[in-house]
Amino acid sequence: MDPRTAAFELIRMVNEYRVSQAICVAATLGIADHIKDGRRSTAELAELTDTHPQALYRLLRALAAVGIFHEGEDGLFSLTPLGGALRFDAEHSAAPWAAFAGRPYYRQAWSDLLYSIKTGKNAFRHVHGKGVWDYRAEHPEESLIFDRAMGANSKNVAAALLASYDFSPFSLIMDVGGGRGSLLAEILAATPGSRGILFDQPHVVATAAQVMAAAEVADRCDIVGGDFLAALPEGADALLLKWILHDWDDETNIAILKNCRRAIRADGWLLVFEGVLAPPNEGASAKFSDLNMLVAPDGQERTAAEYRSLLATAGFEVTDIIAAGPHISIVEARPA
Template sequence: MDMPDHGSAAEVSPHQALLRMITGSWVAQAIYVAAKLQIADLLRDGPQAPTALAATTGAHPRALYRVLRALASVGIFSEDEQGRFSLTPLAEPLRSDVPGSVRAFSIMQGSEWAWRSWGEIMHSVRTEKPAFEHVFGMPLFDYYAANPEAGRVGAEGLTSRSEPENAHVVSAYDFSRVGTVVDVGGGQGTLLASILTANPKTRGILFEKPHVIAMAQPIFEGAGLNERCELVAGDFFASVPAGADVYLLKKVIHDWDDEEARSILSRCRAALPDGGLLLLIELVIPPGNEPSFGKLLDLHMLVSPGGRERTQAEYRDLLASAGFALGRVIPTASPVSIVEAVPA
């Protein structure tokens, strides 16, 4: 198979560029192997030979070399004249001990329950139903609850992907006058912890499923926020804690189709007092052919949980159907925006 060399963007023909896209899953799975084996962590202190790395990780030396050689060809790791591999700027985020680490996210995306859904994307295209449920016989979040290890990998993966965005959300929105924030479906609570840390007069409630609450407890304990934050287990399709000033949902609504999203928003509307605010932290799809990570993430929502990314107009209509009026859409320095809504 004639594969393109990795030259500059100007040197790549349309044929070569398309081939790279078609074989992108090969690179993703190679990254998964490196992340799972903690190769970047092992190279933290300097170059190592594949034989040494294989001995530490339990991998086959020649097979591991082939993986690292392939990753080095796309800029992830670098091989020297002695056959040793070292970190590169692209490899650094695969370390587990650096800010913005994507190691957990790459492990999540490389896990069988993630890629098998994509293998059945045609089912989703023909039916607009999640391929995940077609493959595994249950919805994604039920699968997490029934398979604790997958639930842990999923929660850690989403947290690692979300953490770099949190500081941008906190700096883009003034929470200083907010009394209480309810983080609905807030995962391990890293965004809520960031808000409370930056705003010492604000109190918080993390509302999540019981198995996620258990994973969130160490985060709030470690940040010294136990006295200002309550961790509440429940089901946002049934009800959410009432009476807070702000209801915050980060990448929750995009997990669901319009009917289910409307149900969640309606529960928030019922709990929200006069003068309260709803904040949705989401990727808002831009118009036309403008490049957007959200347009690809939308396909993942299609095949995995069965949700969707939305345009500003679609958020306006969805919010109106649940008793809200769209206020502002506030961009951040990350891909996500803050969609602010008030009771209609």
Template sequence: MDERTAAAELQKLVNGFQVSQAICVAATLGIADHLKDCKRTSGELAALTNTHPQALYRLLRALASVGVFHEAEDRSFSLTPVGGALRSDVQHSVAPWAILAGRPYFRQAWSDLLHSVSTGENAFRHAYGKGVWEYRAEHPEESVIFDRAMTAMSRGVAAAVLTAYDFRPFSVVMDVAGGQGALLAEILRRNPGQRGILFDQPQVVAKAGPVFDAAGVSDRCDIVAGDFFVSVPEGADAIVLKWILHDWDDDTNIRILKTCRRAIRPEGKLLVLESILAPPNEGASAKFGDLNMLVMPGGQERT
């Protein structure tokens, strides 16, 4: 690669925040849902989304240039396979995560990455004077957006988890800090003789009922609210911790693990699901996810 080409490639990376924010806006407006059955002009989409026609066209034109949409000569737009992942009704929808990543508080925390790199401290706490969990508790509208993103991501990985691991030997599976239950619902759906326990904070599990109803497993799952630093329900022979330990420092994780150990059956198994860090020069997703742990909750990827 010559110097000019290398500079152009680096410029694309530097400007990646522009693409991210544009995708966030498209996801927030539900553009992909409006295009799922047919192509539409930017004017039609502006009317459907109550946006400025020319400004929306400029947004869509830019996203078409990076492959999210396809633009025709008449200013009509259609979905590409990549853009299809912004639909809200697909299994691997990225829309909820795109909306979360574009939230002002999320981006402001990332603006303090230099502080984290300089000191090893959590960027979010430096920017806001409190932890991200406390912040979301004080801003319930942000908690709703976060929970939607986690539910969508759980649905996206559930099939892979069930392919990789056999849950059939267990009679009771408990998902600790399991959000709104997307993963546990799929585990129970695939294992008809099994019971489940979903455990998370009250404001999170309050919206779990429809997830289990949709999977047809409501009669086999107990939804329990609480604090995993204090206690978790007893009786499970398998406890799942998915994307939990990476949120916390080592000492806090020891507290969580001790709580789980007290509750699980003597012969039970603890199943930890986290990202795997690839060898050098590979695996950008997990490694930038690790930076997100440094910036947002203050944890880290350890695998």
């Protein structure tokens, strides 16, 4: 690549935050849901979303230029296949994540990435004076947006996990820190012989019954509120940890895993669902997720060797690591 092309490419990458924020705004306004049944004018959409017509047009035409919407010669906007994933009611929706990722409080933490790189400390706590979990507990509206995003992401990866792993041998599956239960609901729906326990903080699981009922698995799932740093319900033969360990430092993770070790049956299985770091110069998704862990939750992504070491410290032996998709792997372990 010649130097001028390299400079243009770097500038394009730097400016991608503008595309990201525009997508987040469109998701927050529900634009894709408003035009899913046909073409609409900017004036109609401005009235539906309580926005400034000319400013909204500038947003829509920019997003049309990157393939999310299509602007017709008559000035009407419609959805493209890419934009279809911005519908909240899409089977595999990116809208909940987009609505969350653009929240000002979260962007503010990322804007202080330099602080984290200079100090090795958490930018979110530096900006807001408290950790991300405490912040969301004090701002229930933000917690709901985050939980909705996690639920959608869980549903999006559930198919990949189900295609990569057989959950049917397990009689009782507990999802530790499972949010509102989107992943567990999908697994139970696919394994009619299994029962489930959904375990998370009380305010998180408060509306989980709706998710279970929608998946028609409510009669096979107990919903339990609690703190995984304190204790877990006992007796499950499969414990799931999806995107939990990357949120925390090693010391906290060892405490979580030791609680899992105490709760799991002697012949049980621990299944950790995380993005395992790839070798040098590969796997950008997990490596940028690792920066996100530094900025906000104060955790980190890990290599396969690091997961083996971490789990061994807590009394588990890793038996396999299965790549389930481009963004997630299954770290399978048993009590040592």
